[in-house]
Structure formats: structure tokens, C-alpha cells
Amino acid sequence: MLENLKKSLDKGLKTGILLTDLSKAFDSISHDLLIAKLNAYGFCRNSLNLINDYLDGRKQRTKIGETFSSWRDIVYGVPQGSILGPLLFNIYINDLFLFSSDFEIANYADDCSPFEFSGSTNDVIQKLENDSLILIQWYNSNYLKPNPDKWHLLLSDVNNELNIKISNEFISNSSYEKILGVHFDNKLNFTTHITKLCKRAGQKLHALARISNYMSIKQKKLIMNAFISSQFSYCPLIWMCHNRCLHTKINKIHERALRFVYNDNISSFDALLEKDDSVKIHHRNLQHLVIEIYKALNNLSSTLMSDLFTLKNNAYNLRGGNRLNYDAVKTVNNGIEYISYLAPKIWEQVPDEIKNSSSLKIFKGKIKTWVPNSCPCRLCKTYIPNVGFL
Numbered sequence: 489m490l491e492n493l494k495k496s497l498d499k500g501l502k503t504g505i506l507l508t509d510l511s512k513a514f515d516s517i518s519h520d521l522l523i524a525k526l527n528a529y530g531f532c533r534n535s536l537n538l539i540n541d542y543l544d545g546r547k548q549r550t551k552i553g554e555t556f557s558s559w560r561d562i563v564y565g566v567p568q569g570s571i572l573g574p575l576l577f578n579i580y581i582n583d584l585f586l587f588s589s590d591f592e593i594a595n596y597a598d599d600c601s602p603f604e605f606s607g608s609t610n611d612v613i614q615k616l617e618n619d620s621l622i623l624i625q626w627y628n629s630n631y632l633k634p635n636p637d638k639w640h641l642l643l644s645d646v647n648n649e650l651n652i653k654i655s656n657e658f659i660s661n662s663s664y665e666k667i668l669g670v671h672f673d674n675k676l677n678f679t680t681h682i683t684k685l686c687k688r689a690g691q692k693l694h695a696l697a698r699i700s701n702y703m704s705i706k707q708k709k710l711i712m713n714a715f716i717s718s719q720f721s722y723c724p725l726i727w728m729c730h731n732r733c734l735h736t737k738i739n740k741i742h743e744r745a746l747r748f749v750y751n752d753n754i755s756s757f758d759a760l761l762e763k764d765d766s767v768k769i770h771h772r773n774l775q776h777l778v779i780e781i782y783k784a785l786n787n788l789s790s791t792l793m794s795d796l797f798t799l800k801n802n803a804y805n806l807r808g809g810n811r812l813n814y815d816a817v818k819t820v821n822n823g824i825e826y827i828s829y830l831a832p833k834i835w836e837q838v839p840d841e842i843k844n845s846s847s848l849k850i851f852k853g854k855i856k857t858w859v860p861n862s863c864p865c866r867l868c869k870t871y872i873p874n875v876g877f878l
Contacts, residue, residue: 489594489603490726491796493644494676494826496605498817502644504612505603505672506620506652507665509638510627513598514577515565518631519543522566522580529579542572564631580630587626591619596668609645613652616641620654640665646674670726678727682734689719689741693748700748708749709764716745717769724773725780729825735867738769770867771859774834777827778858781812781835782843782851796828797835811836825865833864 493503510516523540531539546562566573574597584600585593593602602623604615620636627634636657643650643661650661664673664680671681692715700708720738739757746760747753761767767775783789784797798813812832835843837860845851860868 489592489601490672490676491826491828492592493603493605495815497644497676498826501605501607502609502612503603503605504609504616504644505601505642505665505667506616506659507640507642507667508600508602508620508623509635510598510600511633511635512565513632514568514573516632517564517566517577517580519563521630522576525580525583539576543567581632584623584626587622588619591615591622593619599668601667609643609647609650612643613650617652617654620652624655642672642674644674644676668723670723678730679734681727682730682738685719686734686737686741689716689745692716692719693741693745696745696748700751705749712745712749716741720769720773724776725827728770728773728777729827729830729865730867732867735770742769767859774860774863775855775858777831777834778838778855779848779852781831782845783848786848788848797831830865834860837861837863 489505493505496503519540522543523536526536526539543566546567547559548562549559550557566576577597581595581598581600584595588602591602591604593600595601600623602616602619604612604619606612606615620639624634624636634655636655636659639654639657639659641650641652641659641661642665645661646663648661648663651658653659664671666672671678671684673680696708696711696716703711743757743760746757746764750760750763752760752763755763766772780789780793781797784794785799787794799811812835814829814832817829838855838858842851842854842858845854862868
């Protein structure tokens with residue numbers, strides 16, 4: 489979703505995301521309909537009987553004080569907390585995509601987000617309204633309960649007075665929304681998300697400072713990695729392209745954490761990194777990126793990721809033939825800083841000796857010591873006021 493939206497913004501289009509919500513999604517699955525869908529997908533009769541036996545015969549009751557209600561059969565829902573439950577839910581909701589073939593949709597379990605792009609914001613809103621009608625119809629036909637009053641709208645237009653009407657509910661445009669733990673903002677520059685990450689990391693850092701004199705370096709390093717560095721480890725490929733002010737803020741937090749760990753107020757940031765045998769957060773994110781590229785090129789990744797990273801088809805066996813395809817771009821903010829454009833540039837920086845590793849484990853071991861010499865992103869370039877990036 490992010491790649492498609494950034495490519496659209498690079499082309500000068502308007503974009504929009506509609507974040508939907510279901511009431512008690514996992515508790516609303518119809519057992520009979522689930523079995524019918526499994527049958528349609530080709531499950532044999534013995535398998536269907538096994539799944540039906542797994543779901544059937546479950547009961548529930550309510551306790552208030554010392555009083556119990558009577559037992560009632562559970563004819564809806566999948567057992568939550570089980571390994572099989574989420575898989576059955578994904579199978580149940582899978583045919584939604586057969587009804588949404590005319591529009592783009594990003595889905596993860598019960599988090600379903602149609603997104604659109606067009607030449608005008610009004611067109612985007614109209615498309616999302618049409619998409620919502622199809623979604624609600626499918627939800628109702630499959631015994632799921634849409635909850636439009638908890639749906640959210642995120643347009644590339646920052647006007648908060650814009651809204652969309654769904655089932656007599658008016659949903660206003662938001663400045664940012666949280667999607668699977670990541671805060672997406674209107675311009676997809678993730679300023680809100682990284683600001684929140686820095687705030688949480690800073691709070692943990694203050695706690696580390698108060699106890700640093702009572703702990704060994706090993707203990708302090710363990711706490712730093714668990715409570716401070718880990719703040720920047722979740723979904724780095726989503727938010728890794730941000731502005732230089734936030735980049736500086738992340739580096740300052742990282743530097744302060746290292747000073748507390750090693751009780752060193754004199755050494756430079758680079759010297760502290762060398763002492764810690766680590767790299768900057770941004771360079772660590774670049775390492776994560778090339779790991780995903782390696783996995784995609786060696787059929788170790790999902791189809792979704794593999795589609796982002798494809799090799800060029802050279803007619804001749806030229807030197808450097810493992811180069812990736814990338815699209816032509818028009819802008820800096822949304823063009824050169826989306827993953828499918830940046831990845832080929834970064835991959836070219838990786839030495840062939842590392843690229844040709846015989847296994848993912850070996851590749852990960854080697855890449856930990858690698859830092860790009862001339863990363864093309866804005867965060868790695870030198871900026872001179874009134875001149876620009878060099």
C-alpha cells in the first residue's frame with residue numbers, strides 16, 4: 489500500500505486510505521459458512537469433518553458474583569489464542585478480494601484498508617465511498633459486523649474539513665492514523681511516528697540515566713538494546729525514509745544512550761559506535777533492507793516482497809548483472825525515497841562477496857559489518873545551506 493501511494497504522490501496524484509473496523513471480528517465467524525468455504529477451496533471430507541469437530545461442541549456461560557447462567561452452544565467464532573484460529577479467519581475473509589478486484593485493498597487479518605489515488609481529492613473520496621459500499625455488502629453477506637462509526641479516513645490533502653459519508657456516518661479526514669502499530673500521516677513522511685518513537689525512547693533513556701551508576705556495562709547495554717534501541721526496530725522499512733531533523737534526533741538519542749552505557753562524555757558518536765561494535769540506526773535499517781532484498785532474490789521471501797525487488801533482464805552476461813530494476817521518478821520527497829526505488833541503489837553498494845553468500849545465515853553475519861559508502865538517500869548526503877545536497 490505504501491509503495492503504491494508514494495508512487496502516486498510522485499506522479500502528482502491525490503491519495504486516500506479508508507481504515508475499516510469490524511465489531512468482534514473473530515467472534516462473528518459462522519461455522520457453517522466457514523466449512524462451506526473450506527469445501528469450495530477443495531478440502532476433502534475428512535478434513536472438513538476434522539475442522540468441524542474442532543469448532544463444534546463448544547459452550548459458554550456467564551458468571552455474575554456466585555451465580556451462573558445456563559450453558560449456550562457457541563455457533564460463531566474461532567477459538568482466540570489458538571494457532572489455528574487466525575488461519576481459519578484469514579481463509580474465511582479471503583474471498584473478499586474476489587469482490588474487490590476493481591479497487592486496491594490492503595488487508596491483514598481483520599484490518600482491512602481500501603486505498604485510492606486520482607487526479608483530485610473529490611475523485612478519491614468518491615472512489616472510497618463506492619469501495620465502502622462493496623465492503624459493507626460483503627461483510628453483511630458473511631455475517632460480519634462493520635462498525636462505520638469507528639472507521640477512519642486519511643487523505644493526502646491536509647484539509648481536516650474534508651469527510652466521507654458511509655452508512656449515514658460522516659468520517660472526517662485525519663492528520664494521522666495508526667495502522668498495525670505505525671502512524672501514517674497525510675504526506676506519508678512519518679514525522680508523527682518517529683516523533684513518538686523518539687519520545688518513548690527518551691523516556692526510557694531518563695530511566696537508564698537514574699540507575700546507570702549501579703550497573704555494569706553489560707547490564708546497561710542489555711537494557712539499552714531492550715528498551716531504547718528496540719523502539720526503532722519495528723517495521724523500519726516503512727518509516728526509514730524521513731527528514732534530516734528527525735534523523736538527527738534519533739542519532740542524539742542513540743549517542744546519549746551509548747554515553748550512559750560506557751560512562752563516556754568525551755568520545756565522538758563514531759568512536760562510541762566503534763566501542764559498541766554497532767552502527768547508526770539508519771545504517772541498521774539499510775542492513776535490514778538488503779537482507780529483505782537477499783531473501784527476495786533467493787526465493788526466501790513472500791510474493792509481496794519479491795514483487796518489490798526484481799532483477800534486470802540483461803541480454804548479455806555483463807559484470808554486475810545482479811542489478812535490480814527501478815522506476816524513473818519525478819520528485820525527491822516521494823520519488824527517490826520509496827523502497828522499490830531506493831533498494832536497487834543500496835543493493836549496488838553491497839560487495840559481491842556478501843551478495844553471493846551461500847545461505848541467509850551467512851549473509852546476515854556478513855552484513856552486520858557493512859555500511860554503504862555512498863548511500864543515495866537524503867539522510868546520508870552532505871547538505872550545505874543555500875547550496876543543497878552533495
